[in-house]
Amino acid sequence: MDRNGQKAPELVTSVWLNTPEPLVLENLLGRVVVLHAFQMLCPGCVSHGLPQAAAINQLYRSDEVQVIGLHTVFEHHAVMTLAALKAFVHEYRLQFPIAVDQSSEIGPIPVTMQKFNLQGTPSLVLIDKTGVIRFTHFGRLSDMEVGNMIGQLLMEDNGLQRATDGVEMKEPLADGQCDDKGCSL
Amino acid sequence: MDRNGQKAPELVTSVWLNTPEPLVLENLLGRVVVLHAFQMLCPGCVSHGLPQAAAINQLYRSDEVQVIGLHTVFEHHAVMTLAALKAFVHEYRLQFPIAVDQSSEIGPIPVTMQKFNLQGTPSLVLIDKTGVIRFTHFGRLSDMEVGNMIGQLLMEDNGLQRATDGVEMKEPLADGQCDDKGCSL
Amino acid sequence: MDRNGQKAPELVTSVWLNTPEPLVLENLLGRVVVLHAFQMLCPGCVSHGLPQAAAINQLYRSDEVQVIGLHTVFEHHAVMTLAALKAFVHEYRLQFPIAVDQSSEIGPIPVTMQKFNLQGTPSLVLIDKTGVIRFTHFGRLSDMEVGNMIGQLLMEDNGLQRATDGVEMKEPLADGQCDDKGCSL
């Protein structure tokens, strides 16, 4: 069972790449957080999940939508090492912060993956501005679905006193920008 | 110049397909309206725009997001006839309501296309729940961008008394107000 | 039943586009001929068949592989007119010679389509250097399959005296050699 509606537990990680210092969810309140769990030897992650995460990272400003890659190794531990991940991240030119999920002492499933109760890779977790898990999905999602959900979360009030189970959506944060692609809402 | 921020003018059409009766924007207040302007002989419409419109139509409930196809013929008028459009809609299995833009008596550009000041096909127009044009784009858009914008619009308050100050964007006219651009209903 | 192994019947057409004069199969002996039957309102032709025909046309020299588009209208006759086809060819920037299959006096299926006994659109017909139909297919084919077959046909001896019934694509007799099947010149 997923953790939607619950406060997102803090990430438990061993290493971070692409960031000068570890990201802490508590410090990201006010932003929508897109957590993409992957394994470098997972074909669906390489062909679909990671390119989608990269597209999200490119579309949004990171102070509005923070993309985080989470390397949740639950098989082939011996070869999906930190060194291998670094080479992978370099060759695939991944730009967003990526954390290595802390391996567990009691089994193959790493700690954060367990805490979010993820069912495999790729998995996408959407955390709202108040730090609550709002969506958890294992497998593929269309870009349109993902864009739709992030768009909705962006519009939510970020008052921390908001009830975490009800979706109170009355305060649009409009901020009109135009560029060569058009004008955004 | 686009019409973003202005009240969407009513569609002026000659025929409707895929709907028992013509759609009237005024009756769609409370829904987000996605207006997709196309021509059946426009390659970018066939390969990209119409499939995207169909994907929107499939993702959302029509009482939340109403997709409307608008056949805005501005070239090859002799062959893009109603009969041809009907065969096209049948063969491409388009399911959403499609209107034929009223041809103009004074030039090749049909009436609604002029009223929205569209620059070509495919064009996408997003109209918010209060009937205001919020986004107009000629050419391609990624599914993620479109999903993001629709998601944002879905979250907006649909009260007609919506405050206009939280929407610094393109100065949408509030109901019953006038400014140098005109007067809204 | 297809006509593979038989001499290709001459095309019966009403109009040609993209060529100063009608193409005659008899004059194309020595070339591999790729005949692509399509209808402008056939989604599979627009999304797959015609782009593949265009790719063939771009990959090969026309004096080695001659691509011919054949507009075989067997439905929606009233709207797939010559004028409509011209607009279509213009907008889709099709470069190779395209013929309009001669309409039949006795039914909806045009004459050449009947002579080749095609089952629908898109259909691909490969005619070898000696004018013999070697392959007929209704529906999709991978680019690799098509490339493979054209590559094989290109390598065949083009001696006009070759037996037209022996479709033995993979083990042709070399010049001046004999084996249990016979002797080649």
Place this chain on the structure above:
Amino acid sequence: MDRNGQKAPELVTSVWLNTPEPLVLENLLGRVVVLHAFQMLCPGCVSHGLPQAAAINQLYRSDEVQVIGLHTVFEHHAVMTLAALKAFVHEYRLQFPIAVDQSSEIGPIPVTMQKFNLQGTPSLVLIDKTGVIRFTHFGRLSDMEVGNMIGQLLMEDNGLQRATDGVEMKEPLADGQCDDKGCSL
């Protein structure tokens, strides 16, 4: 400079996967051999080269066209180990025989890669039925081009006396990085 027109040197390998015993080019005379050089951390190999090799393997019978994958590690040696490759081959469900190129004692480029003078990964080498290298390419090739060349090679007489020089060949590009096209030396 590539080795087209020369007798293909025997593969020098350390391990073979997906085959009960090592493949020897000398034993494959009479077949067209498709040698696909790749690295498991090369994005262009994963997205394009290996799927193309798999498509070749599926389209042709292996006694006519023998596909061989060659893991030519020239960077990130520490992480592209045999164990990692095995996990990769398993997860990507690669079915065709794959050899690990023998590492060199004097530099990062493995032995067979040097012998064929490959410029990076992915590289495709086509060896004809007589064991002669006929085509060497670094980077992407369309499926149609590859199908065309294999089709042509399949049609060639396999008499060993065939002239090896009349072969048109493409020039590989080399430029010291990984990009969408692949990884160059």
